[in-house]
Amino acid sequence: xxxxxxxxxxxxxxxxxxxxxxxxxxxxxxxxxxxxxxxxxxxxxxxxxxxxxxxxxxxxxxxxxxxxxxxxxxxxxxxxxxxxxxxxxxxxxxxxxxxxxxxxxxxxxxxxxxxxxxxxxxxxxxxxxxxxxxxxxxxxxxxxxxxxxxxxxxxxxxxxxxxxxxxxxxxxxxxxxxxxxxxxxxxxxxxxxxxxxxxxxxxxxxxxxxxxxxxxxxxxxxxxxxxxxxxxxxxxxxxxxxxxxxxxxxxxxxxxxxxx
Amino acid sequence: xxxxxxxxxxxxxxxxxxxxxxxxxxxxxxxxxxxxxxxxxxxxxxxxxxxxxxxxxxxxxxxxxxxxxxxxxxxxxxxxxxxxxxxxxxxxxxxxxxxxxxxxxxxxxxxxxxxxxxxxxxxxxxxxxxxxxxxxxxxxxxxxxxxxxxxxxxxxxxxxxxxxxxxxxxxxxxxxxxxxxxxxxxxxxxxxxxxxxxxxxxxxxxxxxxxxxxxxxxxxxxx
Amino acid sequence: xxxxxxxxxxxxxxxxxxxxxxxxxxxxxxxxxxxxxxxxxxxxxxxxxxxxxxxxxxxxxxxxxxxxxxxxxxxxxxxxxxxxxxxxxxxxxxxxxxxxxxxxxxxxxxxxxxxxxxxxxxxxxxxxxxxxxxxxxxxxxxxxxxxxxxxxxxxxxxxxxxxxxxxxxxxxxxxxxxxxxxxxxxxxxxxxxxxxxxxxxxxxxxxxxxxxxxxxxxxxxxxxxxxxxxxxxxxxxxxxxxxxxxxxxxxxxxxxxxxxxxxxxxxxxxxxxxxxxxxxxxxxxxxxxxxxxxxxxxxxxxxx
Numbered sequence: 001x002x003x004x005x006x007x008x009x010x011x012x013x014x015x016x017x018x019x020x021x022x023x024x025x026x027x028x029x030x031x032x033x034x035x036x037x038x039x040x041x042x043x044x045x046x047x048x049x050x051x052x053x054x055x056x057x058x059x060x061x062x063x064x065x066x067x068x069x070x071x072x073x074x075x076x077x078x079x080x081x082x083x084x085x086x087x088x089x090x091x092x093x094x095x096x097x098x099x100x101x102x103x104x105x106x107x108x109x110x111x112x113x114x115x116x117x118x119x120x121x122x123x124x125x126x127x128x129x130x131x132x133x134x135x136x137x138x139x140x141x142x143x144x145x146x147x148x149x150x151x152x153x154x155x156x157x158x159x160x161x162x163x164x165x166x167x168x169x170x171x172x173x174x175x176x177x178x179x180x181x182x183x184x185x186x187x188x189x190x191x192x193x194x195x196x197x198x199x200x201x202x203x204x205x206x207x208x209x210x211x212x213x214x215x216x217x218x219x220x221x222x223x224x225x226x227x228x229x230x231x232x233x234x235x236x237x238x239x240x241x242x243x244x245x246x247x248x249x250x251x252x253x254x255x256x257x258x259x260x
Numbered sequence: 261x262x263x264x265x266x267x268x269x270x271x272x273x274x275x276x277x278x279x280x281x282x283x284x285x286x287x288x289x290x291x292x293x294x295x296x297x298x299x300x301x302x303x304x305x306x307x308x309x310x311x312x313x314x315x316x317x318x319x320x321x322x323x324x325x326x327x328x329x330x331x332x333x334x335x336x337x338x339x340x341x342x343x344x345x346x347x348x349x350x351x352x353x354x355x356x357x358x359x360x361x362x363x364x365x366x367x368x369x370x371x372x373x374x375x376x377x378x379x380x381x382x383x384x385x386x387x388x389x390x391x392x393x394x395x396x397x398x399x400x401x402x403x404x405x406x407x408x409x410x411x412x413x414x415x416x417x418x419x420x421x422x423x424x425x426x427x428x429x430x431x432x433x434x435x436x437x438x439x440x441x442x443x444x445x446x447x448x449x450x451x452x453x454x455x456x457x458x459x460x461x462x463x464x465x466x467x468x469x470x471x472x473x474x475x476x477x478x479x480x481x482x483x
Numbered sequence: 484x485x486x487x488x489x490x491x492x493x494x495x496x497x498x499x500x501x502x503x504x505x506x507x508x509x510x511x512x513x514x515x516x517x518x519x520x521x522x523x524x525x526x527x528x529x530x531x532x533x534x535x536x537x538x539x540x541x542x543x544x545x546x547x548x549x550x551x552x553x554x555x556x557x558x559x560x561x562x563x564x565x566x567x568x569x570x571x572x573x574x575x576x577x578x579x580x581x582x583x584x585x586x587x588x589x590x591x592x593x594x595x596x597x598x599x600x601x602x603x604x605x606x607x608x609x610x611x612x613x614x615x616x617x618x619x620x621x622x623x624x625x626x627x628x629x630x631x632x633x634x635x636x637x638x639x640x641x642x643x644x645x646x647x648x649x650x651x652x653x654x655x656x657x658x659x660x661x662x663x664x665x666x667x668x669x670x671x672x673x674x675x676x677x678x679x680x681x682x683x684x685x686x687x688x689x690x691x692x693x694x695x696x697x698x699x700x701x702x703x704x705x706x707x708x709x710x711x712x713x714x715x716x717x718x719x720x721x722x723x724x725x726x727x728x729x730x731x732x733x734x735x736x737x738x739x740x741x742x743x744x745x746x747x748x749x750x751x752x753x754x755x756x757x758x759x760x761x762x763x764x765x766x767x768x769x770x771x772x773x774x775x776x777x778x779x780x781x782x783x784x785x786x787x
Contacts, residue, residue, distance in 0.1 A: 017635035038653050100552035105725065106763030110732035111747050111756050118573070137725070190672070193643040194726065198733035201645060212646045225649060229642055236641025317694055338699045345697020356692040360783045370696040417696065 022046075040223040048227035058228075064206040068124065069192055072131025076188065080136045081181065084143025089173070094144070105137050110198055127196075127204050134195035135188040142184025146177040154257065172257065179251045186243035193236065208232060263329070264425055264456045265291040265314060270323035272309050272479075283309045284479045286323070291458060293424070296451040298467040299460045301476035307460045308429060310476065314458065315348055315427045316340045328424060345374050349418030351428040355410045357402040363389060363413045364398045370420040388416035392446065408439035415446060426450065428459040432466065444469065575753055583754035584761075593746070600735065600743040603659065604727055607666025611723065615671045616716065619678025624708070629679070636675065644668045644726075645733055652738075662734045669730035670723040677719025681712035689786050710784055713777040721770045728763060 022042045028034055029041040040048075052058045087094050087101075109130060116126035150173055158172045200209020212228050272284040283306045291297055301307050312318040313325060316332055325332045327347055332340060344350075349370075357366045367385035376384070389398055392412040402410050411431060418426055428447065432440030444466055451457050459466065467473050475482040557577045563569055564576045575583075587593045622629045622636075644665055651661035685708050693707045735744020746755045 013630065014634040017631050018638060021635060095548060096552050099549045100556055102767065103553055103760065103764055106728075106767055107756065107760045108728045108732045108763065110729055110736065111744070111759060114747065114752065115574075115756075134729075190640065190643075191726070191729075193641075194645055194669075194729060197643045197645040198729070198737075201648070201737055202733070209646070213649050222653065229646055229650065232643060232646060233638055233641045237638050240637065240641060315695065317691060338701075341694065341697050341699040341702075344695060348695075350695035352692075352695075354688075354786075356688065356695070356786050358692075358783075359785050373697045373699070373702055421697070 038222050040226060044223055045226040045230065048223045049230055052224070052227050052231065058211070061206055061208060061211050065196060065200070065208045068127055068131055068196060068207065071124075071128045072192060072196075073135055073185075073188070075128065075132040076135035076139055077185070079132070080139040081143055084140045084181075085147055085169070085173070085177075087140075088144040088147025088177075089169075101140070105141075109133055109195060113199060113202065122204075124204075127199050130199060131192050131195055134191045135185075138188035138191055139181065139184045142187075143177065143181050146180035146184075147173060149180075150176050175250075175253050175257050179247050179254055182243055182247045182250060186240060186247070189236065189239050189243070193232065262293040263290050264293045264295075264327070265289070265458070266326040267314065267320075268324045268326075270310075270313060270320040270325060272306070272313060272318070273321045282479060284313075284320070287479075287481060289474065289481065291425075291456060293456055294451070294454050295472065296448070296457045296470045297459070297472045297474060298470040299458065299474045299476060300462070300467055305476045306479045307476055311427055311429050311458070311460050315350060316344050341373075345370055346421050347423050347425060349421070349423040349426045351411070351414050351418050351426065351431045353430040353433040355402065355407075355414045355434070357410055357413055357417070359402050362399045362401055363394060363405070363416075366402070366413055367416045367420055370417060374421055376421075384420060385416070388419055389413070392416055406439075407435050408442055411435060411439075411443050412446070415443070419450075424456060426455055426457045428457065430460055430462065432461070432463065440466075580753045580757050583751065584758050587751055587754050587758070596741050596743055596746050599741045600731060603662055603666055603734075603742070604731055606663045608670050608723075608727060610663070610667040611670035611674055612720075614667070615674035616678050619675045619716075620682055620704070620708070620712075622675075623679040623682025623712075624704075640672045640676075644730055645737075648734065648737065657738070662731075662739065665734055666727050666730055669726040670720075673719045673723035673726060674716065675719075677722070678712065678716050681715035681719075682708055684715075685711040686786070689784065692786055707784060710777075710780045714774050714781055717770055717774040717777060721767060721774070724763070724766055724770070728759070732759075 025039075026042040029039055087097055112133070113126065113130055116130055120126040120129065154172060154176065155168070158168055163172065196207070197209040197212065200207040201213045202209075208228060212225055267287050267289045269286040269288060270284060271282070271286055274281045274283060287310060299307050299310065309318070313320050314327075316325070316327070319333070323333075327343055330343070332343060335343065357363075358369070361369075364382070364385045367388055368381050371381040371384065386395075386398060389395060392415060394409060394412055394416070397405060397409060397413075400409075402413065405413070411434075415431075426447075431447070432443050435443065440463070447457055447459070448469060459470070461467055561576050561578060564574055622632055647668065648661065648665055651664055655661040655664065689707055689711065690703065693703055698706065731742075732744045732747070735742040736747065739745060743755055743759055746752075749755075
């Protein structure tokens with residue numbers, strides 16, 4: 001509890017630049033500095049944001065996007081974490097698999113979208129798979145490097161007390177690798193959102209990307225568009241915060257096995 | 261007698277997250293030209309912090325440090341760099357030499373920052389290394405040298421710009437006792453030729469050879 | 484062991500390249516299936532050359548080993564298509580695709596599109612570096628700047644760059660500018676964050692030593708912080724380039740009249756995909772080489 005209060009104390013300081021940004025935005029628009037660009041003032045965007053929160057359509061689209069993000073994320077984690085452990089732990093596997101993975105990583109993801117539609121139809125599947133791919137590289141690479149960077153001293157000590165391979169993986173490798181795997185997951189979210197918006201803009205049904213790019217209700221739409229941009233940033237900040245909190249928590253788990 | 265170093269109620273407080281950790285509470289100290297003084301005290305008593313502040317590597321939270329009668333609290337970071345380069349020579353426990361550079365290049369380093377012309381720089385570095393018995397090690401790199409040799413290179417580097425004050429932070433801490441005595445002898449020799457030396461040490465034998473012992477405990481000087 | 488791997492790799496590569504040579508015959512004569520002996524011989528000579536060279540050049544020594552998985556993948560793709568496993572999806576065999584890549588790189592039109600895409604990437608990337616590296620140094624070096632700016636940067640980072648595209652079009656029109664700016668934004672975060680963390684993790688020991696011998700702030704930045712931070716910054720740039728390509732393709736698919744993204748909507752889809760991948764692998768490899776080079780620069784100032 002005291003910790004939360006402490007964090008709240010620094011909140012004004014931390015929010016200062018954001019406040020200044022919003023203020024500059026508001027003043028610039030009101031003073032006509034951005035004329036003739038169609039940028040609404042910050043206050044009306046924030047107003048629109050409030051209205052959005054009570055619109056069921058907005059929540060439907062949000063739900064659709066969230067579902068895609070979560071399915072893609074889950075698939076990516078299921079594939080990338082075990083694969084990352086295998087490649088990071090076995091040097092032989094790494095030697096043979098790494099070039100292939102590095103090559104695959106360079107395939108422009110968005111360019112794969114047409115093939116995915118060709119293969120998996122026009123439903124949710126190609127969309128989820130491409131989000132999975134977007135998340136996968138970050139998680140995979142961070143898992144590999146975190147497994148490879150485990151303190152060799154720690155491994156040696158565990159070996160010297162007769163730890164089995166399985167215990168080693170579970171009680172030594174996992175706790176020390178997990179915090180940086182979470183960092184990878186945190187970064188993956190940015191990639192996921194990028195790809196999500198792209199496929200949604202390119203014409204998958206529903207989702208944030210659609211409402212950002214649609215100009216159905218003219219006049220109003222700019223304000224709504226900016227409001228949605230802000231709502232995405234807010235969700236992103238929350239997701240980021242959750243991951244950071246988890247990372248800290250898991251770091252403590254890591255510290256319990258550290259050797260001094 | 262000239263006062264080469266004076267501190268006036270120097271305090272230092274570190275911020276660790278949300279907590280303030282006071283390390284030094286009002287240090288008044290003065291060191292005369294040509295003195296050989298030791299700072300002693302248990303771990304965590306603030307010895308190294310004090311040495312860092314005296315050496316202008318760190319600024320005090322409050323109070324003043326005068327080096328050669330110059331008030332360092334009024335100087336900019338770059339002016340402090342000049343003070344460090346010209347008036348102070350540092351010797352560390354861990355030598356802190358650049359691994360990829362030869363002994364000679366390491367000694368040249370402080371002179372490079374003070375824009376000493378190349379020829380003068382090379383001449384001075386070679387003189388200093390010869391003085392410390394390293395004439396056959398000029399082109400060796402630190403990893404190819406013994407601890408005692410490395411510390412002698414570090415001493416030569418500390419003397420490069422002919423500083424009035426030498427600050428040594430446990431210079432013999434990483435050396436065996438025989439090599440440690442060698443380094444101490446060099447320091448004594450330098451002191452006899454008029455150099456002011458301030459040394460942080462745990463070793464009573466070393467402290468015994470000093471003109472004065474400054475005992476530090478919990479951030480204050482014990483009298 | 485290594486020798487066996489090498490032999491297997493050679494055999495696989497030859498097997499894979501034979502259809503390419505056949506494809507070559509098919510293009511020139513437009514009679515599918517017929518192989519051209521000249522093509523096969525030329526390819527064999529090239530392969531033999533590469534593998535002979537690999538004994539000579541140290542860096543190429545592990546090439547057969549390193550390319551094994553890629554070769555097996557390509558072979559599996561080839562065989563799967565030939566065996567009809569991918570029916571009814573119209574997927575071409577890789578040998579055909581590689582042949583097609585060789586064809587399209589000879590077309591002037593293709594290079595027009597490629598140059599436009601490369602221009603966008605380079606301009607966006609350059610802008611990102613000009614902004615992110617100095618800003619990253621400032622944020623990483625000065626605690627105060629970090630405390631105030633970090634929450635703002637973290638929030639802005641969470642806005643997906645592509646969602647800004649409509650806003651950018653409103654703001655900057657439909658020309659090149661919104662596209663380049665979007666690519667810049669895609670690159671800027673990785674470069675910025677890696678610069679910040681690189682500057683923050685410069686060995687404090689090294690900084691102390693440099694200061695103790697009288698290095699000024701400027702010397703410190705130029706001779707200590709820059710070399711120590713450079714490899715990590717390049718790593719960030721490497722990650723940024725993946726993001727850049729992603730945004731480039733999306734932007735071009737969403738609304739451009741020229742560019743590699745546009746070519747993806749043509750029958751040359753597979754060729755363009757493979758070409759872009761090759762481009763990506765090459766760019767990545769060059770950055771890796773640069774990273775290694777800069778690591779040596781970093782080691783030169785290490786304390787021992």
